[in-house]
Amino acid sequence: MGNTQELVIGIPRGMSFYNNYPFWYGFFTSLGIKIVLSDPTTKQTMSDGSALVVTETCLPIKIYLGHIINLLKKDVKNIFVPSLQSIAPKIYNCSKIRGLPDLVRNVIKGDFNLIEPTLDKSQKHQGLYAFLEEAVRPFGITNLEEIKKASKQGWKVYNNFLVMMRSGMSYKKALNYALQGKVFIENTSNSAPINVALVSHAYNIYDDRACMKIFDKLEKMDVKVFSSLQLTDEQMAEGIASLGQKRYWANEYEMTGTAGHYLKDNKIDGIITLNAFGCGPDSLMIESIARKAKELGKPMLSLTIDEHTGEAGFITRLEAFIDMLFRKKRSKIINKISINEYDYVPQTNICDTLFIEK
Numbered sequence: 430m431g432n433t434q435e436l437v438i439g440i441p442r443g444m445s446f447y448n449n450y451p452f453w454y455g456f457f458t459s460l461g462i463k464i465v466l467s468d469p470t471t472k473q474t475m476s477d478g479s480a481l482v483v484t485e486t487c488l489p490i491k492i493y494l495g496h497i498i499n500l501l502k503k504d505v506k507n508i509f510v511p512s513l514q515s516i517a518p519k520i521y522n523c524s525k526i527r528g529l530p531d532l533v534r535n536v537i538k539g540d541f542n543l544i545e546p547t548l549d550k551s552q553k554h555q556g557l558y559a560f561l562e563e564a565v566r567p568f569g570i571t572n573l574e575e576i577k578k579a580s581k582q583g584w585k586v587y588n589n590f591l592v593m594m595r596s597g598m599s600y601k602k603a604l605n606y607a608l609q610g611k612v613f614i615e616n617t618s619n620s621a622p623i624n625v626a627l628v629s630h631a632y633n634i635y636d637d638r639a640c641m642k643i644f645d646k647l648e649k650m651d652v653k654v655f656s657s658l659q660l661t662d663e664q665m666a667e668g669i670a671s672l673g674q675k676r677y678w679a680n681e682y683e684m685t686g687t688a689g690h691y692l693k694d695n696k697i698d699g700i701i702t703l704n705a706f707g708c709g710p711d712s713l714m715i716e717s718i719a720r721k722a723k724e725l726g727k728p729m730l731s732l733t734i735d736e737h738t739g740e741a742g743f744i745t746r747l748e749a750f751i752d753m754l755f756r757k758k759r760s761k762i763i764n765k766i767s768i769n770e771y772d773y774v775p776q777t778n779i780c781d782t783l784f785i786e787k
């Protein structure tokens with residue numbers, strides 16, 4: 430490993446970035462570590478990443494590798510690739526996420542240092558501060574009090590971000606305000622004719638290139654979109670239970686938890702699942718979501734993305750689904766079939782389960 434004393438860290442815009450960046454921003458900047466982000470995903474990012482691994486590898490991993498290449502092009506020497514093994518006892522990440530640092534080390538050769546702290550709540554029963562200390566030790570920062578103080582700053586930015594997301598604000602707006610240290614609550618009273626729950630991982634739906642700007646497309650069709658970042662952990666845990674499942678995968682909250690919650694919500698007219706081609710855990714989870722949707726009579730569309738997904742076919746499927754939802758709703762109104770009152774209330778309690786100190 431080379432010299433990491435230069436207080437600069439490169440963060441790839443992929444995988445857990447979409448959930449955890451507000452925390453890392455508050456944490457690193459409070460310790461005086463400057464963050465360099467990779468550029469937003471482009472076609473080039475995808476092809477750079479795809480060239481490094483076998484075709485069957487899922488798209489988010491290919492994109493992530495492309496972001497590392499992008500950081501190296503910016504001459505960043507310290508690259509942050511946390512090893513997120515297990516986020517709670519017996520709750521594991523997918524093997525591709527667990528093995529990310531090893532994958533990066535093996536397929537990308539170059540003059541850079543991997544900053545790879547391990548979070549493992551199952552084998553090591555490891556606490557937050559041990560994990561954080563591992564993240565900044567390569568920069569010569571070992572003072573626990575300093576680390577705890579920085580952690581508080583990280584949680585502050587993260588919690589502000591969550592409060593805004595849960596008020597119904599768009600991802601980009603909530604992230605921008607949180608990074609500026611601001612908190613605003615969005616007025617969510619504006620209703621749309623159709624409400625849809627988008628069920629996927631944050632790294633699929635908040636990467637504009639990967640999801641082909643699905644939020645913008647749905648908004649143009651007069652559709653209001655709900656996602657996992659608007660739910661509390663308790664709501665998602667209930668969602669998993671309502672599908673008769675037990676949580677095993679770390680990111681199951683984003684799939685079965687979110688789907689289980691919105692399937693019971695009368696205001697939600699339909700469910701769209703978006704998964705990456707080649708994702709084993711998601712294909713299992715989508716199967717159980719589809720069964721429950723059928724049982725409850727809730728329309729569901731399953732979209733799969735990879736680096737070759739064409740935009741035209743993607744839009745056609747979305748339009749056909751939304752058109753069907755409009756027709757279904759119109760016919761309910763004409764035939765005076767009662768639609769229950771809107772019972773979804775965005776929560777603003779603070780999520781703190783990911784890195785709880787045990």
Ligand code: SF4
Nearest residue numbers: 487523525705708709
């Ligand atoms: S959960 Fe699926 S999409 Fe995510 S890294 Fe694992 S295989 Fe890829």
